[in-house]
Amino acid sequence: MPEGHTIHRLALDHEKALGGQVLKVSSPQGRFEEAARLDGLRLKRTEAHGKHLFYLFEKGLVLHVHLGLFGRYFSSKSPPTRVRPTTRLLLQGASRSFALVGPTACELLSPSRRRELLDRLGPDPLRPDADLAAVRAALARRKTPIGQILLDQSVIAGVGNVYRAEALLVAGIHPERPCKELTDQQVTTLWATLVRMLHDGVRDGRIITVAPEELPGPPSKIRRKEAVYVYGRRTCRRCEGPVSQLTSANRTLYACLACQTG
């Protein structure tokens, strides 16, 4: 589930359902002991930066959540009827509850640690303040393959394995192209593609990169592999040619080398 779009969507949903309320906060699993410090405090707002989710409580307390590869939230009405024993964090509002399971991070963050964390993140295509010039500068400096750089959260924050494959396909860029060799136009296209895809992901609550007119039916009924051009596929949804599986940044990178010549 979790690339940047998931986190931003959670921030929106949770703020809408819980913002301004005094929450019940607990850790049924017991591994987040500091839950007790949040219990009974008012949630002011939420924030998403790349794949990092922040809950800003009164008294300046900040909860940081990172889903990692496995983490997910289960949403229910309040109070929840059934809570999994693996639930690290349970946020209970007046009418909605959210149970967090399997996160990489669930912790209270001091202002300085929060600052450190944010300083390590590159521009996030989902944030209006994202600095494209900074991305250009970072890319111009490196000979690292663009496919590898797209997963580097200190260069661009929020892109994961699905969006990297899909954005490179749509932009027509070969994943092994050294960053510094990309033209201004290619970087412009790639960034615009990421911005659009991630925004669509927030809106849809899932990853659908294939253009609406190319979909056989309504988005809600589209199966995973029909919703993307190359990720996890054997054939390219654009040209029907074979999809190559490369390895980059320790992850499988799907690419259509016929479509991605740039």
Next chain:
DNA sequence: TATGTATGGTAAG
């Protein structure tokens, strides 16, 4: 019941 897989990241070597 067992196994494999996953949209991520960190710390150690």
Next chain:
DNA sequence: TTACCCTACATAA
């Protein structure tokens, strides 16, 4: 570069 952490779910047996 490797090892390791986090958990649910689909599929095989």
